[in-house]
Amino acid sequence: MSPAKVPAERTVTLKDVAEHAGVSPMTVSRALNKPETVSDALRARIDAAVDALGYVQNLVAGALASAGSNVIPVIVPSLSNTVFVEIVAGIQEVAQTAGFQLMLGNTEYDLEREYTAVSTFLGWSPPGMIIAGMRHLDRTRNLLKRWGKPVVETMEFGAQPIDMNVGLSHFKAGEAMTRHLVERGYRQIVFVGCRIDADYRAAQRYKGMDRVLARHGLARRDPISYTEPSNPERGGDALMEILDIKPKVDAIFFANDDLAVGAILRAQREGIAIPKRIAVAGFNGLPFASLVTPALTTIMSPRHEIGRIAAQQLIERISGRTPARRRVDVSFELQVREST
Amino acid sequence: MSPAKVPAERTVTLKDVAEHAGVSPMTVSRALNKPETVSDALRARIDAAVDALGYVQNLVAGALASAGSNVIPVIVPSLSNTVFVEIVAGIQEVAQTAGFQLMLGNTEYDLEREYTAVSTFLGWSPPGMIIAGMRHLDRTRNLLKRWGKPVVETMEFGAQPIDMNVGLSHFKAGEAMTRHLVERGYRQIVFVGCRIDADYRAAQRYKGMDRVLARHGLARRDPISYTEPSNPERGGDALMEILDIKPKVDAIFFANDDLAVGAILRAQREGIAIPKRIAVAGFNGLPFASLVTPALTTIMSPRHEIGRIAAQQLIERISGRTPARRRVDVSFELQVREST
DNA sequence: CTGAAAGCGCTTACAG
DNA sequence: CTGAAAGCGCTTACAG
Incomplete structure (x- = not known):
């Protein structure tokens, strides 16, 4: 029960090191913080004292004295x-x-x-x-x-x-992906995310998407936002729901790769042809995104x-x-x- | 070019707050740190002073004075x-x-x-x-x-x-997974990881595996350890290499789910039947592990x-x-x- | 190159 | 319940 520890000793301070080395605390401070301002011999003596006493610099005191920490x-x-x-x-x-x-x-x-x-x-x-x-x-x-x-x-x-x-x-990222989808011929595109109200960066990507759709005179839909946090399983569920409820949708732009990869994994299991039946795009560039079949089109964020x-x-x-x-x-x- | 900033003002200290509230610094300190030791009226006056001056407690000074930080x-x-x-x-x-x-x-x-x-x-x-x-x-x-x-x-x-x-x-975890594999009938099991020398916890799982194999009189192989850090792609590569070079192996126990999921995704793409041709097991319990096809057998670590x-x-x-x-x-x- | 003094902004421990 | 004194362990700024 009793912790297997050596009892805590009195803290070793700069002053102790100074006494041990036979110099003033100020000199020790300098040797430690700006070694180049001190002769080699002295520095060696001070380093030896530091080792001998097991001195650990008190960063709290240093930060207070110099009015700043690192x-x-x-x-x-x-x-x-x-x-x-x-x-x-x-x-x-x-x-x-x-x-x-x-x-x-x-x-x-x-x-x-x-x-x-x-x-x-x-x-x-x-x-x-x-x-x-x-x-x-x-x-x-x-x-x-x-x-x-x-x-x-x-x-x-x-x-x-x-x-x-x-x-x-994120606005430009949304635009870029949507431009790609439109060029590929997709016309019924929907944005799907989780908690888009809090994840305002996702909302910015949606806005970029909306701008491109508007410019091309394509159908503009409100984003679909689920209330739980993003997780791959939710991505699969979203895919199935959309296929069921909005069968005309031909492409989903997911707010992130977790959702998008989840959708692809579900599609595999359910035998849904991607991108033939419906296209899937993501955002972020997760390692798994390039390994799933079909490999996920996404945007790499650095x-x-x-x-x-x-x-x-x-x-x-x-x-x-x-x-x-x-x-x-x-x-x-x-x-x-x-x-x- | 010039930063859009208000010039830095003189730091507001406890003493300033004390003067503003008409009490001593000590009282302010108490009101802030142990509000219950001070009357409601006084606490309100001090809170007002804090707000008025925009006082931020100097934690560095506090830590030095009390010889400890949080x-x-x-x-x-x-x-x-x-x-x-x-x-x-x-x-x-x-x-x-x-x-x-x-x-x-x-x-x-x-x-x-x-x-x-x-x-x-x-x-x-x-x-x-x-x-x-x-x-x-x-x-x-x-x-x-x-x-x-x-x-x-x-x-x-x-x-x-x-x-x-x-x-x-991790030793027990290695044992548990190996027992499962042996019960399922796998006889030629290999452990695959990355940098197992540094990742000594993976090595412990391997040892647990080795112990079970020994007890069952099964073939004991050295672990395969790649030199790059774990990444899903390496898992796929490892699968293909083993199939090629060690065709008798009937099960791979990967050091983690990143590798194992990577192997499953590669198997899908290459049309390799898992677990029929070769079984795959992982460790950790990543979200994707349950979503890939076939779903990955793994150990959930909390x-x-x-x-x-x-x-x-x-x-x-x-x-x-x-x-x-x-x-x-x-x-x-x-x-x-x-x-x- | 080295040191003595003062002080960083708090809290502890002691009084009242 | 409130305050004056001392000190936490350093560094800054000034001397020598």
């Missing part, structure tokens, strides 16, 4: 959706290499929770912040603007960022790259440099495969 | 693998609700980087730590033991944890639950209570479907 808060609406995780992974890659730590906030698509997360994180005196999306409470925007430090909004490319912005135009660029931009600004562009419109790629 | 470091070997992300999501869920923040470290399966992450994180005076896996450098184990605060090792259930442990027995329990155990201990069990062996579930 922790970058990253706020996402969900961790269940791979898309956000991949952005976080991209950020991590760059940030960790540059010596920054990531603090993770999850809002569950709740803008009030987003506000709480932002204001809490501000209390850690971070040098900057990365936040998913461009739709926030006015309070949140104002707080961040008044804060005055670098902020990157990711995911979508949009107008009037708080500060910097790295993402793609999540990892968005994360990396966001982190790079932020770190540029933290380091006092000015990135070439405040707003970065990352490109997407239409992958035409067998399902359309 | 930041919990979470260290994982990868963010590209859903399994770890789901554990992080489970931890988040519990931790964020309880008022803790997560700091995220990614080791990329590198034990040296793990040590660096651990020792850096210690500098944030966290109240505890969650780390994936039970295989660490001796230095890392010692550092954590000497630190003396609560630590949870997750993913696998194993002997001699640093402190607490929540996970499942990643989310592991994360939640790990966070609960940690927070129990942080709060000074003693969890009922220091080691939690979460159960897994064999899902027999069509592919075996």
Whole structure:
């Protein structure tokens, strides 16, 4: 029952290291943080003292004294959706290499929770912040603007960022896919997603689709939005429902590949011919999308790259440099495969 | 080019709030941190001052003064693998609700980087730590033991944890799946994974398999381990290679569902009959596993639950209570479907 | 190149 | 219930 642990010892501080090495704390601080400002011999003596005492730098004290930490808060609406995780992974890659730590906030698509997360994180005196999306409470925007430090909004490319912005135009993505479907000869196209009210980026893709349909004088339908979160099974169900209730529909543009791949897997099982009976398109570019039969036509969104660029931009600004562009419109790629 | 920002103002501190409310800083601190110790009227006055000044508590200063923060470091070997992300999501869920923040470290399966992450994180005076896996450098184990605060090792259930442990027995999981395959009549079974040397949990599943094969006097093969990271396409390639080079093999136990689903999708495309020509089994329980044709036999690992329990155990201990069990062996579930 | 002083913004522990 | 003092462990800014 009793934890198998050595009792906690008194914390070893800079001062202890200094005494052990026979110098002042200030010198130790310098040797640790700017090794080049100190002679080799001294640095070696101090490193030895650090090892001997098992000294661990107190980052909290450092952050307070220098009025800033190297922790970058990253706020996402969900961790269940791979898309956000991949952005976080991209950020991590760059940030960790540059010596920054990531603090993770999850809002569950709740803008009030987003506000709480932002204001809490501000209390850690971070040098900057990365936040998913461009739709926030006015309070949140104002707080961040008044804060005055670098902020990157990711995911979508949009107008009037708080500060910097790295993402793609979901409107254009919707247009691109729809143009492809129209060229292929599909005339009765429907958009299917989950919780499109909250997933406003999906709504933007729908709007892009609607614009193209209107321009071609084709039938414009309201999007179909299910109330549960996106999951592959729901994609299959949606396919069957549409076939049953709206038999004239000849193509489905799904809000994401989870749904679209789910629809293809169901079609396989039910013996429904895709794209002959009905075409299926997705969005994101999941690994499985190219492996199902028929392979899924989709749009590759560069999540990892968005994360990396966001982190790079932020770190540029933290380091006092000015990135070439405040707003970065990352490109997407239409992958035409067998399902359309 | 010039950022659209309000210039940064002087930081609003506790003292400012105190002056504004006409009380001492100490009283404001109490009103904020232990609202119940202060009269309603006073609390209202202080809340008003906080709002008026836009005060944000400086958590760094608080952490230094009280020699502890509410930041919990979470260290994982990868963010590209859903399994770890789901554990992080489970931890988040519990931790964020309880008022803790997560700091995220990614080791990329590198034990040296793990040590660096651990020792850096210690500098944030966290109240505890969650780390994936039970295989660490001796230095890392010692550092954590000497630190003396609560630590949870997750993913696998194993002997001699640093402190607490929540996970499942991968050895038993390997045994369970192999027993199933043997019962079904498969006799020439091979284990296929990627980077099994680094993914020692996969190696444990292999050992469980080997044990069962030995007990039944069946052919025991070395595992096949590819050098690239796990991805669905590799699963398909592996299937084709085995069919070609080891035609007698009648069942493949893949190290994870990504590989196994990839194999099934390839079999579909190539017209290979599963399980008739060769059976396929996986591990993890991905959403797509039940949707492919044939549906994949796999083992459901409760990643989310592991994360939640790990966070609960940690927070129990942080709060000074003693969890009922220091080691939690979460159960897994064999899902027999069509592919075996 | 090295050090003594002051201070970062809180909370702990002690008084009243 | 409220406050004055001391201190958390560093770094900044200034001397030497």
